[in-house]
Structure formats: structure tokens, C-alpha cells
Amino acid sequence: MSYKSFPGGVHPRDHKQFSAAAPVEEIPHPARVVIHLSQHIGSPSTPIVKVGDEVKTGQLIAEASGFVSIPQHASISGKISKIDRFYHPTGIKQVAIEITSDDKDEWVQLVDEADFMNLSPSEMKERVAAAGICGMGGAGFPTVVKLSPPEDKPIDTVILNGVECEPYLTADYRLMLERGEDIIQGLKLIMKMVNARRGVIGIEANKPDAIELMQGLCANDPALEVVPLKLKYPQGAEKQLIYAATKRKVPNAGGLPSAVGVVVQNVATAVAIYEAIRYRKPLIERVISVTGRIVKNPKNLKARIGTPYSELVDFCGGLTEPAGKYISGGPMMGFAIPNLEAPVAKGSSGLVVFDTREAHDLEEKDCLRCARCVDVCPMDLMPSLLAMNVKAKKLEMAARLGLNDCIKCGSCAYVCPAHIRLVQWIETGKVRWAEAQRNPK
Amino acid sequence: MKDKVLVSPAPHLHDSGSIPKVMWNVVLALVPALIAAVYFWGFNALLLTLLGGVSAVFTEALIQKLRKVPISVSDGSAFLTGILLSYNIHANAPWWLPVVGAAFAIAIGKQVFGGLGNNPVNPALLGRAFLLASWPTLMTDGWIAPKGGALSGITNLNLIHSNLQAVSSKAHALVTGATPLNIAQSLRDSTFVNSLTADAGTNMDLANRIFTGITDGSTLQNLFWGNIGGCIGEVSVFALLIGAAWLLWKNIIEWRIPLFYLGTVAVLTFFFGAIPGSGFSLSIPIFHLFSGGLMLGAFFMATDYSTTPMTRKGRIIFGIGCGVLTVVIRFVGGYPEGVSYSILLMNVFTPLIDALTIPKAFGKVKK
Numbered sequence: 001m002s003y004k005s006f007p008g009g010v011h012p013r014d015h016k017q018f019s020a021a022a023p024v025e026e027i028p029h030p031a032r033v034v035i036h037l038s039q040h041i042g043s044p045s046t047p048i049v050k051v052g053d054e055v056k057t058g059q060l061i062a063e064a065s066g067f068v069s070i071p072q073h074a075s076i077s078g079k080i081s082k083i084d085r086f087y088h089p090t091g092i093k094q095v096a097i098e099i100t101s102d103d104k105d106e107w108v109q110l111v112d113e114a115d116f117m118n119l120s121p122s123e124m125k126e127r128v129a130a131a132g133i134c135g136m137g138g139a140g141f142p143t144v145v146k147l148s149p150p151e152d153k154p155i156d157t158v159i160l161n162g163v164e165c166e167p168y169l170t171a172d173y174r175l176m177l178e179r180g181e182d183i184i185q186g187l188k189l190i191m192k193m194v195n196a197r198r199g200v201i202g203i204e205a206n207k208p209d210a211i212e213l214m215q216g217l218c219a220n221d222p223a224l225e226v227v228p229l230k231l232k233y234p235q236g237a238e239k240q241l242i243y244a245a246t247k248r249k250v251p252n253a254g255g256l257p258s259a260v261g262v263v264v265q266n267v268a269t270a271v272a273i274y275e276a277i278r279y280r281k282p283l284i285e286r287v288i289s290v291t292g293r294i295v296k297n298p299k300n301l302k303a304r305i306g307t308p309y310s311e312l313v314d315f316c317g318g319l320t321e322p323a324g325k326y327i328s329g330g331p332m333m334g335f336a337i338p339n340l341e342a343p344v345a346k347g348s349s350g351l352v353v354f355d356t357r358e359a360h361d362l363e364e365k366d367c368l369r370c371a372r373c374v375d376v377c378p379m380d381l382m383p384s385l386l387a388m389n390v391k392a393k394k395l396e397m398a399a400r401l402g403l404n405d406c407i408k409c410g411s412c413a414y415v416c417p418a419h420i421r422l423v424q425w426i427e428t429g430k431v432r433w434a435e436a437q438r439n440p441k
Numbered sequence: 442m443k444d445k446v447l448v449s450p451a452p453h454l455h456d457s458g459s460i461p462k463v464m465w466n467v468v469l470a471l472v473p474a475l476i477a478a479v480y481f482w483g484f485n486a487l488l489l490t491l492l493g494g495v496s497a498v499f500t501e502a503l504i505q506k507l508r509k510v511p512i513s514v515s516d517g518s519a520f521l522t523g524i525l526l527s528y529n530i531h532a533n534a535p536w537w538l539p540v541v542g543a544a545f546a547i548a549i550g551k552q553v554f555g556g557l558g559n560n561p562v563n564p565a566l567l568g569r570a571f572l573l574a575s576w577p578t579l580m581t582d583g584w585i586a587p588k589g590g591a592l593s594g595i596t597n598l599n600l601i602h603s604n605l606q607a608v609s610s611k612a613h614a615l616v617t618g619a620t621p622l623n624i625a626q627s628l629r630d631s632t633f634v635n636s637l638t639a640d641a642g643t644n645m646d647l648a649n650r651i652f653t654g655i656t657d658g659s660t661l662q663n664l665f666w667g668n669i670g671g672c673i674g675e676v677s678v679f680a681l682l683i684g685a686a687w688l689l690w691k692n693i694i695e696w697r698i699p700l701f702y703l704g705t706v707a708v709l710t711f712f713f714g715a716i717p718g719s720g721f722s723l724s725i726p727i728f729h730l731f732s733g734g735l736m737l738g739a740f741f742m743a744t745d746y747s748t749t750p751m752t753r754k755g756r757i758i759f760g761i762g763c764g765v766l767t768v769v770i771r772f773v774g775g776y777p778e779g780v781s782y783s784i785l786l787m788n789v790f791t792p793l794i795d796a797l798t799i800p801k802a803f804g805k806v807k808k
Contacts, residue, residue, distance in 0.1 A: 007803075010456070012454050012456070091448065167454060239803065239804060243803075249803060249804040250804050251804050251805075252802045252803060252804040252805050253802075255804060322445075323446050324446060324447055325446050325447045325448075325449075325453060326446055327453055331451075331452065331453040331454045332451060332452045332453070332454060333451050333452070334451060334453065335451065336446070336447060336448045336449055336450075336451070336453060337448070338446065338448050339446075352453075354453065359446065359447040359453075360455065361447055361449055362455065362459075365460060365557075366555075366556070366557060366558040366559065367558050368460060368463070368557065368558045368746045368747060369558055369746045369747050369749075369751055370463070370746040371695070371746070371750075371751035371752075371756075372458075372692075374751050374752060374753070374800075375695065375753070378803065379802055379803040379804075380800045380801060380802050380803045380805075381800075381802055382751060382752070382799065382800070384751070385751070385799075401799065402802040405802040405803070405804075408451075410451050410452030411452075413451075413452050413455075414452050414454060414455055414456055415456050415458065416458075417458040417459050417460050417462065417463050418460060418558075419455070419459070421450055423450060423451060423452065424450040427450075
């Protein structure tokens with residue numbers, strides 16, 4: 001089998017052995033959930049419920065507040081008990097709606113559209129929008145926006161992202177093994193919505209069984225194809241995946257995949273799209289890997305959105321040693337969070353627990369100019385030079401060197417022998433540069 | 442549950458590399474060359490090497506104490522500079538030569554610029570240049586032949602003439618008393634070549650015979666294993682290649698600079714290396730690759746992080762530049778060997794090369 005890839009990148013050990021063999025297990029719905037109003041990129045959703053209201057599972061509780069926004073739904077039935085600031089999976093506090101369960105899990109009425117494949121694209125998109133779907137791979141871009149590219153940018157290819165290049169995480173892998181057919185349905189629906197003739201599923205080489213299974217499912221449809229990809233981080237980054245699968249380069253400085261005729265969706269998002277169009281089911285649950293060496297029984301859990309992380313860890317039998325770090329997401333791009341109060345959000349693909357030794361805090365030294373960061377940067381940037389310019393407050397220079405092209409994959413900081421926090425410096429630079437742009441002196 | 446967890450920015454994984462790991466791995470990669478040196482010249486080679494390393498460490502610690510900055514000698518970078526400096530000295534040198542050279546390399550080559558990562562030129566090579574300028578005779582005289590071998594690497598004088606001493610005492614003195622590159626340099630001197638012709642008579646091209654002698658297969662083998670005269674660290678190509686392979690495999694050095702450096706030397710010496718009257722031959726570039734400090738320079742000096750370009754294109758330019766300068770110095774310069782000055786010169790161009798070769802971001806749109 002030939003594997004495709006992109007230039008640059010790193011090879012961290014994948015650590016997927018902890019949870020790879022664990023079939024998706026449904027965690028009983030919790031006594032309370034916390035539904036954040038910002039689970040996506042864009043403006044926060046607007047609550048339409050107040051404290052004391054009774055809600056059913058799947059009921060709309062917050063509306064989209066604009067085009068780049070999504071609605072939110074109750075993930076359990078019960079009573080709205082609080083609208084306040086709660087811990088967010090990114091580690092800070094943000095406004096969210098708390099629902100206390102009535103233990104009934106009483107659902108809103110769903111449908112089963114027999115002929116869902118032949119709905120009009122606009123009807124399909126309406127259902128996706130109404131289901132509150134955003135990208136489930138982590139970035140959380142509102143899905144319907146991605147499905148509505150500018151009219152002058154025809155789409156010919158839909159790529160499903162089944163790469164899951166973050167170490168430890170196995171949620172997408174299990175989903176492909178267990179719900180391959182639904183993923184294919186989702187892919188076909190996306191192709192209809194954007195009028196693409198080709199559907200591609202990108203999967204990394206360390207999941208040979210998923211590659212084989214999905215290839216089997218694509219076999220009788222010439223429009224569909226599995227593209228096996230080299231085991232390399234960040235193979236699942238959007239631009240790198242597009243390049244590997246199509247040899248097209250998304251223009252830098254804010255270019256979108258639609259500029260090269262491509263739409264990328266995560267495999268989990270594809271399943272959510274399928275369920276939204278066929279059943280009108282809102283996005284109120286997802287699969288999340290709870291893993292790490294010290295998690296007693298690492299699992300892939302199907303959890304209601306809003307389930308506190310602490311319940312996930314309890315359900316996995318707790319920890320065998322004191323935790324050194326909690327990571328919301330994967331260990332390369334995820335957020336270290338101060339406690340397990342934060343809830344599962346639509347983009348939560350993993351909860352990784354490190355022991356005290358794995359949680360290292362390395363001292364920054366002077367740059368050696370070894371250029372390893374330059375060699376691994378998948379965006380062909382010079383990370384150390386960017387960081388140096390940010391440190392020296394030479395933001396304009398940093399911007400000229402491609403500050404905003406950084407996809408913060410962390411490959412540079414991963415290899416830096418001087419342990420320079422390159423991503424943090426570059427992110428700091430982006431914020432400061434944006435401020436400087438807004439308030440020119 | 443009381444959580445005492447670390448909250449720090451992503452990425453939360455690291456490949457476990459560190460500055461000490463890098464530096465001590467390079468030191469380790471230099472050990473085979475040291476073993477070869479001790480094998481050919483005895484324990485004085487080891488002693489001089491260690492003196493250089495210790496002097497460098499001591500100098501760095503002293504200056505860091507005076508600068509009131511953390512003492513970082515355990516990272517191995519000073520020790521590495523010290524032994525690289527010693528590797529540029531022959532095994533017969535006085536004990537204080539590497540001590541003074543390493544101290545200069547660290548003080549003037551590195552610490553005055555702020556220490557590791559901030560020095561513009563390779564400290565060890567700067568130290569060597571300082572020693573060569575200050576004590577030229579100590580640095581270039583007193584070469585000793587390897588145990589059981591010849592200074593020139595020509596172990597079979599019959600290759601040239603069965604009774605060379607009788608034909609030309611000058612030629613005999615040359616091929617027994619000089620290093621291969623010194624011989625090559627002498628053969629470029631037309632006065633010298635004419636005197637050989639005068640000795641041997643017009644029907645015997647002695648210069649060509651000597652040239653054949655230094656590029657003969659048996660001599661090239663001696664050059665490869667290290668059975669020749671030279672500086673401590675440069676003697677055995679074989680030992681250096683073992684170390685280089687280790688560094689490439691451990692991803693500590695990158696292939697572009699060594700490849701383009703050696704490739705440039707090979708190509709240029711193939712086309713311009715023959716002496717008048719002899720034709721093209723693959724043995725000429727091999728002779729040039731295996732002799733002098735080229736292997737040591739290409740893999741261990743021209744790959745120094747701080748003083749070489751960070752961009753991929755820049756590294757190619759740097760390698761080619763070093764190669765061109767080395768060949769120019771060997772063929773038309775006043776010195777028999779040009780590796781160290783080539784690298785030093787290219788070090789100076791590094792900021793310019795970097796500035797001119799900044800890569801285009803992935804997906805860069807042409808404006």
C-alpha cells in the first residue's frame with residue numbers, strides 16, 4: 001500500500017494502545033450537564049431558556065447568534081438549574097447552561113426520513129444548521145458554514161478526516177470501525193450538499209483495520225476512495241490533509257479549503273450530519289477517548305454533551321496514581337486544564353491524563369539555531385525566528401515572516417532541544433499583532 | 442478531590458531532546474576518531490585532547506562566574522569546543538598549545554558574544570586560526586608519522602621509484618617527510634617540479650609519479666583508515682564516518698551541509714585536480730575527500746548550529762560555498778589545506794544567507 005503525506009512533521013509515539021481496543025461504551029447520562037454557549041468558533045449561542053424551565057432531551061436551549069454560530073440543545077431532560085460561568089474545556093470559565101436531570105431522559109420527537117438521500121441540498125443544510133453541528137475534530141468551526149462555500153468556488157472533492165494524528169486519541173478510530181456505514185452515508189450527504197463528485201477518506205497508516213474496513217465500504221462506489229496516509233504528525237491538520245490527498249495547497253494568509261475546491265469534515269462530524277439529516281437528531285452526544293497510562297480502564301465513551309470530565313474518569317475506574325496533568329483534547333494541541341470540572345463539548349475528542357513524570361515543565365534556554373523547528377514545520381515557517389521577533393516586539397517583522405500562517409500544531413516545540421515554548425510565543429505574537437492592527441498608534 | 446496538576450501550554454509531549462543530549466552525543470561521535478588517534482600516535486593524542494576539553498570547560502565556568510550567569514558547562518558545549526580545537530592540533534604539539542587555544546576559543550569565540558547560540562563563527566576554528574597565527578611553526582612543523590606507517594600515507598615507495606633516494610633526494614625527502622596535502626601543494630609549485638625534472642632527467646616525469654603515488658589505491662586506503670600524518674582528529678576517515686553516521690542517524694546533524702560540501706569538493710577536484718600531464722581520474726577527488734581536515738570539517742564543524750544557516754536552501758548554499766573555498770585554497774592559496782578558513786568565512790556569511798533564503802510559507806500565493 002502506498003501512503004501519502006506532506007513535507008515536514010514529527011513522529012511522536014502514538015500511545016494509542018491504551019484505548020484502541022476498547023469498543024465505544026455509552027456512559028449513563030449524568031445527574032447534571034453543563035452546556036457551554038461557546039463550543040465552536042464564532043459568536044456564542046443565545047440562551048432561549050431561563051432558570052426553572054423544564055426541557056426535554058434534544059430540545060433547543062440556545063439559538064445561533066449569527067451566520068458563524070450554532071444552536072445548542074439540552075443533552076438530558078430535566079430542569080434548567082443555572083446559567084452562569086462554568087469551567088470550559090479550554091481551562092477557563094465561560095457562560096454555560098446547567099441542566100439538572102429528571103432521570104427520565106425524555107426525548108423530543110425525532111423522525112426517520114426514509115428518503116433522506118434525496119432531500120434537497122438546502123433542506124439538508126437547514127437540518128445540519130438546526131442540529132447545532134460544528135467540527136468535531138477539535139477546532140469547532142460551524143459545519144453549515146463549511147457546507148456553504150462561496151458560489152464562485154466550486155467544490156469537487158469532499159475529504160473526510162479519519163486521520164486522528166494526535167497521540168493517545170482513538171475516538172475517531174473506534175467510530176470508523178463501528179459506524180463505518182453511517183460515516184459513508186454522511187460523506188455522501190456532504191457530497192450532495194456541496195455538489196462534489198469525489199469523496200475521499202484520509203486514514204493514517206497506524207489504523208490498518210480501519211483502512212481495510214472503509215475500503216470495503218467504498219468498494220462499490222467509484223466516487224469514493226480511501227487514501228491511506230503516512231504515520232506522521234500533523235497529518236490530520238486540514239491543509240496538510242488536503243495536500244496529501246489532492247496535492248493542492250490551500251493559499252496561505254487566511255485561504256480556505258474551498259479556494260482549492262475542497263471541503264474537509266471530520267468522520268465524527270459526518271456521522272452527526274447523517275443523524276441530523278435522517279433523524280433530525282441534534283448533536284447532543286459524541287465519542288471521547290478517556291486515556292493515559294494512569295487511567296485505570298481507558299475507554300472510548302459515548303457521552304452526552306455537558307457531562308463533567310470527572311464523571312468520565314470515574315466511569316473509567318479512576319486513576320491508579322496521582323495526576324500530573326489533565327489534557328482536554330490531544331497532547332499535541334489540547335489544553336491543560338486545572339481540574340476535571342469542565343464538561344464534554346462538541347469538539348472534545350479526548351481527555352488524556354498524564355502522571356507526574358509525564359507532566360514535564362522544561363526550562364527555556366537560548367535558541368541554539370539548530371533549525372530543527374524549521375525542518376519540521378509543516379507550514380514552511382521559521383518558528384524560532386518568529387518567536388525571536390515576538391520576544392523582541394518586532395511584530396511587523398513577525399507578521400511578514402508568516403506569523404498568522406502558523407497552525408499551532410506544536411511540531412516545533414516538540415523537537416526544540418532548548419525547550420523554547422515556540423507555539424506560545426507565536427500565539428502571543430498573533431494576539432499582540434491583531435491588537436496592534438486594531439489600534440494603530 | 443484536590444488537584445495539583447500542571448497547567449502549561451501545548452504541546453504536552455516532547456521528543457526528550459535537550460542541549461546536553463545534543464552536545465554529549467557529538468562528543469560521543471568524536472570518540473572513534475580519538476581511538477584512531479591514540480592507536481596511531483599513542484596516549485599523547487588523548488592527553489592533548491583532554492587538555493583542550495578541560496581548558497574550555499574551566500574557561501567557560503570562570504567567565505560565566507564573572508558574568509554572574511548560571512554556569513552551564515555540564516551541557517557539554519564547552520567541552521565539545523575544547524576537544525574540537527585539540528583535534529586541529531597534531532599529536533606532537535606541546536601540552537600548553539591546546540590549553541591556550543581552547544581558552545581563546547571559549548573566551549573570544551563564544552562568551553564575548555553571550556555564550557551558546559550567539560557566537561557568529563565556530564569557536565574551535567577561531568581558536569585554531571588564533572594558534573596558527575600566533576605559533577605557526579608549532580602548528581605546522583613536527584608532524585609525526587603514524588605507528589607503522591608513513592607521514593605521506595605512501596607506504597610503498599617503490600610505487601614512485603625503486604631507488605628514489607638515488608634519483609632525487611628532494612623527491613625522497615618530500616614523500617617521506619610531508620603530509621599528503623603538503624605534497625600536493627609542492628607539486629603545484631613549478632620551480633619545484635622543474636627541479637625534480639632536472640634531478641631525474643627529462644625522460645622521467647617524477648612529479649607525475651609522485652602524484653600517482655599519493656593517489657594510488659594503497660595510499661588512498663591508508664588515507665581512509667588513518668595510516669598517515671595529520672592532526673589528531675582528522676586522521677581516520679573511517680573513524681570520522683562512524684561518528685558522522687551516528688549523528689545523522691540520531692538526527693543531530695542534517696545531511697545538506699556535509700553532502701553539498703563534500704559533493705562540491707568532489708566535483709571541483711575531479712575537473713581541476715589533475716596536475717599537468719595527468720588525466721581525469723576518480724582517485725583525485727577521493728584523495729581530496731580523504732585528506733586533510735575535510736571529513737572532520739564537513740561533518741563536525743560545518744554543521745555547528747549557531748554558525749550555519751537555518752534555512753534548507755541556506756544550508757545548501759553554505760555547503761557549496763565551503764566546498765568552493767576549500768578547493769580554491771587547496772589549489773591556488775598559500776596554505777596546503779583550506780577547510781577551516783572556508784568554514785570560518787562561510788560562518789561570516791551565515792546571517793546574509795539566512796536573510797536571503799527565508800522559505801515561502803506553505804501555500805504562499807504569488808503576488
